[in-house]
Amino acid sequence: MARILVLGGSGFIGSNLIAALLDRSHVIFNFDRPGTSPKQFEKYSNYKFIPGSLSDSSHVRMVFDQQPYDKVIYLVSTLLPSSGYLEFIQERDINLVALFEVLRNMESNGCSDILFFSSGGTVYGLNGKSENKEEDPCLPFTYYGYTKWALEEYIRFLSRTTSVKYTIVRPSNPYGSGQNLFGKQGLIAVALGRVMANKPIEIWGDGQVIRDYLYIDDLVNAICLLLDIPACNQTFNVGSGLGASVNQIIEVVKEATGFPVQVQYSPARKIDVPVNILNIDKIKSTVSWEPKINLDEGIVKLWREMQSKSNL
Ligand SMILES: NC(=O)c1ccc[n+]([C@@H]2O[C@H](COP(=O)([O-])OP(=O)(O)OC[C@H]3O[C@@H](n4cnc5c(N)ncnc54)[C@H](O)[C@@H]3O)[C@@H](O)[C@H]2O)c1
Incomplete structure (x- = not known):
């Protein structure tokens, strides 16, 4: 303690x-x-x-x-x-x-x-x-x-x-519980928030940018x-040690929600490097940690939680 x-x-x-x-x-x-x-x-x-x-x-x-x-x-x-x-x-x-x-x-x-x-x-x-x-x-x-x-x-x-x-x-x-669904960061939460509000998801660039997402x-x-x-x-x-493109995330969001997902592409932003994945060998070996929840599971979990809250 x-x-x-x-x-x-x-x-x-x-x-x-x-x-x-x-x-x-x-x-x-x-x-x-x-x-x-x-x-x-x-x-x-x-x-x-x-x-x-x-x-x-x-x-x-x-x-x-x-x-x-x-x-x-x-x-x-x-x-x-x-x-x-x-x-x-x-x-x-x-x-x-x-x-x-x-x-x-x-x-x-x-x-x-x-x-x-x-x-x-x-x-x-x-x-x-x-x-x-x-x-x-x-x-x-x-x-x-x-x-x-x-x-x-x-x-x-x-x-x-x-x-x-x-x-x-x-x-x-x-990404996950308690994240701002209407904020300026957090692709997954914001995408799910847009689907729930029946609004298009805005994507900067062609959706090929690769990031590392962690539940x-x-x-x-x-x-x-x-x-x-x-x-x-x-x-x-x-991190997860794995990369997923924005377009892949949109596919998982479609699958998880079962809703038609509208996407609106805008010009790419200078701040987005094409690929960023974290090597997680050090934390794995230091404290015997590894991520347990994959992207598909994590996105479904967050979506279910959002739905249960909206039904309250
Ligand atoms: N969320 C992400 O995607 C992410 C990714 C990598 C690193 N981080 C870092 O992790 C940290 C936490 O991120 P988060 O998403 O929980 O942020 P958040 O904005 O949700 O939480 C930050 C907290 O700081 C408090 N705060 C702001 N100004 C304050 C002040 N003057 N005095 C006292 N409290 C103040 C806010 O009220 C808020 O509760 C941040 O340093 C962020 O840069 C976040």
């Missing part, structure tokens, strides 16, 4: 992760924006919500002064892969500077273990490889990818000069296993 501070735990990944950590009897402190605490956690005595903003350094200090933590999980990000320069500049305090404040407070409060969520889909960028290992060059070419890479580097720098030890995870494209339960399992070992300054890809 560990006392874990989750920063940004009310979102898609955080709420799924917290559910699993509570079931494993960890004591969870979820620091997120006021009013965001997921209702389903209220029944747990090992859950506490701390409202505040990471961009306010006094809130960060208050969180660390309140009680000791064994580990910190850092999920907060307000940028998306499609974010441009304007959002990068407007949001730089929360996306670039807040982590500095967190690490400084960890150091002064004797907490030395951080698990940071980076991005397997964007840090490798234009390195010319279709399957990426953790040690492959990072050449991000979006503001989101650059921000993740910069924060990774900052954590690595601090781990050389302070007692902070890190685990950096680079997830591929997680949220598999991502959460991987993180729980990584949290069971002490952080030792390691970076892990967490």
Whole structure:
């Protein structure tokens, strides 16, 4: 049992992760924006919500002064892969500077273990490889990818000069329960949302872009296993290790929903590299993890859940 501070735990990944950590009897402190605490956690005595903003350094200090933590999980990000320069500049305090404040407070409060969520889909960028290992060059070419890479580097720098030890995870494209069906990212959830609303799915380019998709339960399992070992300054890809094109996803969505799927093709976006698949050998051998839910099963699972909620 560990006392874990989750920063940004009310979102898609955080709420799924917290559910699993509570079931494993960890004591969870979820620091997120006021009013965001997921209702389903209220029944747990090992859950506490701390409202505040990471961009306010006094809130960060208050969180660390309140009680000791064994580990910190850092999920907060307000940028998306499609974010441009304007959002990068407007949001730089929360996306670039807040982590500095967190690490400084960890150091002064004797907490030395951080698990940071980076991005397997964007840090490798234009390195010319279709399957990426953790040690492959990072050449991000979006503001989101650059921000993740910069924060990774900052954590690595601090781990050389302070007692902070890190685990950096680079997830591929997680999908599943709790994902925003009407958001700007997450092809599978958005496609299912469009089918449910009887609207066309918008695809940039010809649909040949290949990505690595991972069901949220598999991502959460991987993180729980990584949290069971002490952080030792390691970076892990967490994906399926398999590629699927956008057109293949649309086919699976058609099959899973049984609905006619309308597709609207738009011009390709510069931000989309043709292929990005994660090599997952390292996490497999380190914590004996492997993905259990394949694409067909995962998409059916999410669709069924959406239908059962819409019938309530
Ligand atoms: N979802 C994906 O496809 C994906 C893929 C790879 C990596 N990631 C990374 O994983 C992390 C979590 O992703 P997610 O999809 O759950 O994101 P999300 O947007 O659903 O959740 C982020 C959470 O951070 C909180 N937050 C934002 N600003 C805050 C602030 N100033 N103070 C306190 N809390 C604040 C939000 O309220 C939200 O609950 C992010 O860092 C993201 O970049 C996500």
